[in-house]
Amino acid sequence: MQTALRLVAVLALAALLAVPLFPQIVYPVFVMQTLCFMLFACAFNLLLGHTGILSFGHAAFLGSGAYITGYCAKFLALPAELSILAGTLTGAALGAVFGALAIRRSGIYLAMITLAMSQLVYFFYLQAPFTGAEDGMQQIPRGTLFGLLDLHNDVTLYYVVFATIAGGLWVVWRTVNSPFGAVLRAIREHEPRAISLGYPVARYKVVVFTLSAGLSGLAGSMKAIIFQLAALNDVHWHTSGDVVLMTLLGGMNTVFGPAAGALLVSALTRYLDPFGAWVTVVIGVVFMACVLVFREGIVGKLQHVLRRRPREKRQAVDREGMVRTSE
Amino acid sequence: MDLFGVPIQALLGQLMLGIVNGSFYAVLSLGLAIIFGVLKIVNFAHGAFFMLGAFVAFMAGSYLGIDYWAALLIAPLVVAGIGMLFEYLFLRRVYGLDPIYGLLLTFSLVLVLEGGFRVAFGSSGQAYATPEALRGAINLGFMILPEYRAFVVAASVTVCLATWYVIERTRLGAYLRAATERSELTGAFGINVPLLVTLTYGAGVGLAAFAGVLAAPIFHVNPSMGSTLVIIVFAVVVIGGLGSIFGAVVTGLGLGIVEGFTRVFYSEFSSTIVFLVMVLVLLVRPAGLFGRTEG
Numbered sequence: 001m002q003t004a005l006r007l008v009a010v011l012a013l014a015a016l017l018a019v020p021l022f023p024q025i026v027y028p029v030f031v032m033q034t035l036c037f038m039l040f041a042c043a044f045n046l047l048l049g050h051t052g053i054l055s056f057g058h059a060a061f062l063g064s065g066a067y068i069t070g071y072c073a074k075f076l077a078l079p080a081e082l083s084i085l086a087g088t089l090t091g092a093a094l095g096a097v098f099g100a101l102a103i104r105r106s107g108i109y110l111a112m113i114t115l116a117m118s119q120l121v122y123f124f125y126l127q128a129p130f131t132g133a134e135d136g137m138q139q140i141p142r143g144t145l146f147g148l149l150d151l152h153n154d155v156t157l158y159y160v161v162f163a164t165i166a167g168g169l170w171v172v173w174r175t176v177n178s179p180f181g182a183v184l185r186a187i188r189e190h191e192p193r194a195i196s197l198g199y200p201v202a203r204y205k206v207v208v209f210t211l212s213a214g215l216s217g218l219a220g221s222m223k224a225i226i227f228q229l230a231a232l233n234d235v236h237w238h239t240s241g242d243v244v245l246m247t248l249l250g251g252m253n254t255v256f257g258p259a260a261g262a263l264l265v266s267a268l269t270r271y272l273d274p275f276g277a278w279v280t281v282v283i284g285v286v287f288m289a290c291v292l293v294f295r296e297g298i299v300g301k302l303q304h305v306l307r308r309r310p311r312e313k314r315q316a317v318d319r320e321g322m323v324r325t326s327e
Numbered sequence: 328m329d330l331f332g333v334p335i336q337a338l339l340g341q342l343m344l345g346i347v348n349g350s351f352y353a354v355l356s357l358g359l360a361i362i363f364g365v366l367k368i369v370n371f372a373h374g375a376f377f378m379l380g381a382f383v384a385f386m387a388g389s390y391l392g393i394d395y396w397a398a399l400l401i402a403p404l405v406v407a408g409i410g411m412l413f414e415y416l417f418l419r420r421v422y423g424l425d426p427i428y429g430l431l432l433t434f435s436l437v438l439v440l441e442g443g444f445r446v447a448f449g450s451s452g453q454a455y456a457t458p459e460a461l462r463g464a465i466n467l468g469f470m471i472l473p474e475y476r477a478f479v480v481a482a483s484v485t486v487c488l489a490t491w492y493v494i495e496r497t498r499l500g501a502y503l504r505a506a507t508e509r510s511e512l513t514g515a516f517g518i519n520v521p522l523l524v525t526l527t528y529g530a531g532v533g534l535a536a537f538a539g540v541l542a543a544p545i546f547h548v549n550p551s552m553g554s555t556l557v558i559i560v561f562a563v564v565v566i567g568g569l570g571s572i573f574g575a576v577v578t579g580l581g582l583g584i585v586e587g588f589t590r591v592f593y594s595e596f597s598s599t600i601v602f603l604v605m606v607l608v609l610l611v612r613p614a615g616l617f618g619r620t621e622g
Contacts, residue, residue: 054430101610104609105609107425107426108369108427108430109565109609111427112562112565112605113565113605113606113609115558116562116565116605116606117606119558119599119602120603120606123595123596123598123602127595241434244431244434245435277442277443277445278442278446279442280439280441280445281438281442282442283442284435284436284438284442285439287434287435288417291421291428291432292417292420292421292432295428
């Protein structure tokens with residue numbers, strides 16, 4: 001059954017690589033946007049799924065990535081690679097600050113603290129002179145990557161975005177499947193025991209916060225380059241809620257499940273767009289169903305079915321389907 | 328006369344407006360605190376129920392000709408009913424799980440309610456007339472205060488006091504406090520805790536709806552009127568100490584005043600100061616100003 005999954009993955013990869021060749025079937029900009037959200041959701045899940053920390057302020061990192069990249073490209077006339085780097089590092093730095101403050105509490109309080117801090121960040125971008133407030137920062141130049149790849153060319157841009165996002169996802173995968181990732185899971189499962197085993201838990205949490213925020217910043221940076229726009233809804237708390245939905249929908253106990261969730265949410269938003277406000281209602285209902293009966297998420301459920309474990313083990317997985325945060 | 332280089336009249340004027348806003352915060356955070364105390368769930372849908380209250384009043388007025396005063400009574404009851412149904416059908420299913428699922432479930436309800444009303448009424452908003460008896464204004468010497476705003480403050484304070492009385496001085500309130508402390512033990516004494524929980528949720532969202540009706544003539548009745556407010560109210564409740572009823576009311580009024588002052592000195596920041604206060608308070612007193620240290 002693993003081979004079936006692998007086959008699906010290979011097919012999906014081939015389809016993604018072929019996207020710019022068939023613009024009449026699927027709009028490449030939509031795919032690029034979805035790719036950004038995939039990275040955003042997987043990066044977010046480093047905290048929620050793998051460490052058991054619910055951050056309700058991740059929009060701050062995505063938005064900062066977008067705004068800082070835009071600022072560097074537009075006002076400092078930096079080349080694309082440096083602008084993206086600046087956006088990513090800003091996201092990471094902000095993540096370190098958020099993390100250092102927020103991990104003093106846990107559970108609901110932690111979520112509220114990150115929400116409060118992201119509102120401060122929102123205020124900054126609303127007021128700062130370079131952001132264009134409600135109009136957003138417009139006409140961000142795409143520039144040339146490493147002086148070689150002209151990003152104004154949509155096909156080049158697509159493959160650059162694809163490669164960057166793939167790189168980001170690889171970092172997520174590598175993190176989860178590393179000794180570091182194992183410690184994160186230990187913290188999620190039983191924090192006092194992780195402490196008693198001698199792990200500097202607070203430092204681990206700040207590091208994973210920074211990493212998650214940096215990758216979110218990267219997603220935001222790419223978004224700014226793709227749309228040539230950084231806007232307030234990237235920093236709005238609704239975006240922080242959306243990423244939780246994507247992650248939960250895809251499956252928070254998987255590495256790439258959130259990417260599937262991001263794909264589904266983006267597709268719903270795009271293809272239900274003609275129905276106006278119904279999109280919100282549909283997403284709300286999907287979210288509700290997901291929280292009530294489908295907590296493992298799509299990919300979680302799939303893995304579960306494909307593995308065909310004996311009954312006892314399946315129940316154990318069911319229980320793991322809930323995040324545990326230590327109180 | 329000047330104070331900190333600002334005419335004292337402007338200062339007092341903003342203070343009054345701050346108290347008006349603060350009374351909305353107080354009623355909303357009171358409901359949120361009661362719900363958190365018993366259900367241990369952060370009710371993200373609180374703002375949506377506030378919006379629902381305003382819309383019920385609006386619809387009752389324009390379709391059934393029910394006037395403001397009747398709506399002030401009917402809307403909270405209707406919304407409480409809807410809230411209890413939601414609790415009975417859905418919310419109940421996530422009690423045993425991590426509290427974040429309660430947060431997410433109520434968040435999804437926000438999407439459904441806000442989206443639904445946007446489909447039905449559009450996003451621009453509907454005007455709701457101020458009741459005739461309160462159209463005048465009171466001259467306070469330093470400012471002209473519309474009578475309706477004075478009424479809002481008086482009504483909010485009355486409701487907060489009444490709620491306090493019910494919780495602290497009645498048998499039902501005693502059950503409620505018992506269920507907050509030890510719900511299993513309360514159940515063991517033969518009290519129907521699940522019913523109590525449902526009623527609590529109804530009462531909490533009913534309070535939100537009451538605030539919504541109060542707000543209807545001041546703000547435009549629109550689908551997103553609650554979501555901007557609820558984030559601030561969260562901060563209020565966290566600053567006051569989650570689950571502390573007294574803390575929620577005092578902090579609500581207090582932060583309204585802080586906002587008013589901020590508007591004098593740095594008006595753009597007035598909608599954000601609450602979050603700065605929240606971060607600072609949590610750094611010094613992690614359990615909030617009036618909360619007990621736990622969690």
